[in-house]
Amino acid sequence: MNVFARTGISRLSPVQSGAAGMRVVATGLLVVMACVYLAARAFEDRHPALGFVRAFAEAAMVGGLADWFAVTALFRHPLGLPIPHTAIIPRNKDRIGDTLALFLKDNFLTPTVVARRMYKVDVAAAIGRFLDNPDVTGEGRLRQGASRLFATILDALDQERLGGMVKSAIGQRLRALDVSPMLGQALEAAMKEGRHLPLQKSIIDWAGQTLAANEDLIRAMVHERANTLLRWTGLDEDIANAIIKGLHKLLFDMADDPDHPLRAKVNEAFANLAFDMQHDKEMKAKVAQWKGVILDNPALQRWLDGLWEQARSGLLKAARDPDAVLAGKFGEMLRQLGQTLQHDVKLRTTINRFARRAAVGATASYGDGIVRLVSDTVRGWDAHTVTGRLENAVGRDLQYIRVNGTIVGGLVGLTIHALNVWL
CATH class of the missing domain: 1.20.1270 (Substrate Binding Domain Of Dnak; Chain:A; Domain 2)
Incomplete structure (x- = not known):
């Protein structure tokens, strides 16, 4: 004691x-x-x-x-x-609180005053100096403290509930996203640049491998559907071999000739599909239905679970050891960004303008609330x-x-x- x-x-x-x-x-x-x-x-x-x-x-x-x-x-x-x-x-404590609140509002929390103050603050340069060398003037301790605080908050949150919120937010964004026009535009652009040709070739190769693996099945089908005369004379075997040979030749010709008529038909089908996905309402509805089925699939939910856990683990690791993160490529990227912010006048002006508008907007939106908070706090004493x-x-x-x-x-x-x- x-x-x-x-x-x-x-x-x-x-x-x-x-x-x-x-x-x-x-x-x-x-x-x-x-x-x-x-x-x-x-x-x-x-x-x-x-x-x-x-x-x-x-x-x-x-x-x-x-x-x-x-x-x-x-x-x-x-x-x-x-x-x-x-x-x-x-x-007169209530009147003092109201007067203090009005003083803050009139002299500090007006958009005009905040804008005038923000004109003198170079936010972008300050961020650039911090990113370029975060260990000077005690900012390293600030970074360490902020990292520990972030790690503690992230670790203390209910992970099941937080993960559910993240997955729900991702799911809602995906369900609200109209993917049909995007897929159609992507397919159309791929066809213009010829990036669909490897896919065509892969499909032809797969068809050839599937045909070779199922020749016996084709022979059995021809044998079952042939009449007794064809079976007795053995012509069913010749017909099956002819069908298999013809299919192999067709696939070989398609693989060797980019201008093959069947390839042109496939390209036409791809073009129609790209157009329909962008402009046809029925096709858009089908794509939306397929998207819903995929999103409701348990496998996708498990994938989102794993994605969230990986992201959370990465955030915790980075927060608990910011020096290790900053020592790698990510840190080098941040340092380059800091140097750019210090020397790129146009970018710095853009960021400072954004910061100024954000501060003025926050003042306009929440200034009265801060004033009421001061007044109500004093009244509560x-x-x-x-x-x-x-x-x-x-x-x-x-x-x-x-x-x-x-x-x-x-x-x-x-x-x-x-x-x-x-x-």
């Missing part, structure tokens, strides 16, 4: 200690002036100079007492007496809390006023007494 607990004295902040010390000084000076006045009055007849001392002490007491009354009347009733127009701050906080904030200076009042009052009394003696 510390000395404050043993003695029953609460620990005071430096501001409170300073105010209390000056209160002792001001009160002690007033007591000294009272003692000097009593002593000078008792021995005033023994020497003329004591009259000046008495006049100084008398006026100093008046000045000190007047300033003590004025200072005390701000926060409470002097001597506990309900004197009118005292305890000004406790009685009890009178003792308001008095204590304001007295702690300005108490030391107010006690200096008492000291000055005592000294100035004494000097005025001394001057008046001197003029009275000399004139």
Whole structure:
């Protein structure tokens, strides 16, 4: 147990200690002036100079007492007496809160003031300097603290609920996305650039491999459908071989000839499909239906689960060890971005304009809310809390006023007494 607990004295902040010390000084000076006045009055007849001392002490007491009354009347009733127009701050705390809120609104939280201030702030350059060298001027500690805070928040959140929110958001975005025109445009662009040809060749190769693997199935089908005469003469086998050979030749010709008529038909089908996906309502509806089936597939949900877990693990790893992340390619990219922000005037101007508009927009949207927050907070404080906080904030200076009042009052009394003696 510390000395404050043993003695029953609460620990005071430096501001409170300073105010209390000056209160002792001001009160002690007033007591000294009272003692000097009593002593000078008792021995005033023994020497003329004591009259000046008495006049100084008398006026100093008046000045000190007047300033003590004025200072005390701000926060409470002097001597506990309900004197009118005292305890000004406790009685007017709501009006003080409203006035403070209006002061903030008129002088700080107006779009014009914020815009004028933001013109002087180079946000882009500051971000660029931080990204270029985040370890200077203590910013490394700031980065470490922000990283730990982010990691703690991310780790403390309900992962199942958070993952569900992320998956739900992704799912809603995908369901709201009209993918049919996008697929049609992508297919159309691929055909114009010839990027669909490898796909065609892959399909032809796959068809050839499938045909070779299922030749026995084709022979069995021809044998089952052939009549008894064809089977007895063995012509069914010749027909099956001819069909298989013809199909193989067709596929070989298509693979070797990019201008093969069947390839042209496939290209025409692709072109029609690309057009329909962009302009045909029925095709768009079918694509949307297929998209819904895919999104409802449990396999896709498991894939989203794994994607979220990978993203979360990566974020946690980066947040817990930002130095390792910044030491790699990602860090090099950030440093290059920082250098670009510092030297690219056009980009810096664009970012600063965005920051300025964002700040002005936030002020316009939330300035009144901040003002109400200040006003409601002050209104919610009890009178003792308001008095204590304001007295702690300005108490030391107010006690200096008492000291000055005592000294100035004494000097005025001394001057008046001197003029009275000399004139």
